[in-house]
Amino acid sequence: MPSDGDPLRAEFSPDTRLLRTIRAVVRSYCREVGFTDDVLVRGLLVAVTEVATNAMDALARIGSREPVVVECALGAAGPRITIEDRGGGMPDEVLERVRRGERIEGSEGLGVGLQLSRSLVSELSIDETRRGTRVSVTMAREIAA
């Protein structure tokens, strides 16, 4: 039987409550696995919000109602949150700039969302899947906020 602390997978329909609900799930998972440093948890929540917002925007751009998939797992360093969308993925040029930690000019908002996420967590990785983007963020227990 699955129990508290086991990996968790949830699918969220894109709607106005998505971001808050994802944060609630991540916050709850962190509590379950004993990751309770408030500053680190809230840093992780900001990073997750940025990534989930990008996923929502990607889905909205192509008019998709596909769910955003969130997975929570506990790695050796700390909790790892993976957010996957089927929004068609990032153009190669944008992906390269994101990987270099640059601002994405022309995007909605300040263009600093992923840059901000990368700076708040200990690790951020981006994979392009066949149909969209999969972003994982890990918050190590020892990282200084």
Next chain:
Amino acid sequence: MRTRILGVRCGDEVNGFRVETHHVGVTSVTTAAGEIDSYTAGRFRQELLAAVAGSDSTVVVDLLNVETMDSSALGALLDAHARAQEADVELILVFDDPVIARTMQIAGLDTVFTCAESLAQATRAQ
């Protein structure tokens, strides 16, 4: 170890966010609380711009009870900052949270805004 599949049922409340403005003498104090993200940043921006428009001296933005704040909130603050400069209104941000401080620093906004760690300090900064 097995992966749990979570069925999520959302409540009716749209994000735990509140914002309001009150006046202390000639100073407007805009107090935000809860979570500011892309869904609530529009309301935050609207309140900030209204506070700036209704002020002829200082707007203090109280972020002491903001739990999480993403880049959309930074966009709202920048819009308010630009409007405040045009109107010759001083905008002071109040926060003591290390996550907000780090967010501002990463976005390079810590040097753009006048910041204080308490409402008393913001009042003295005027």
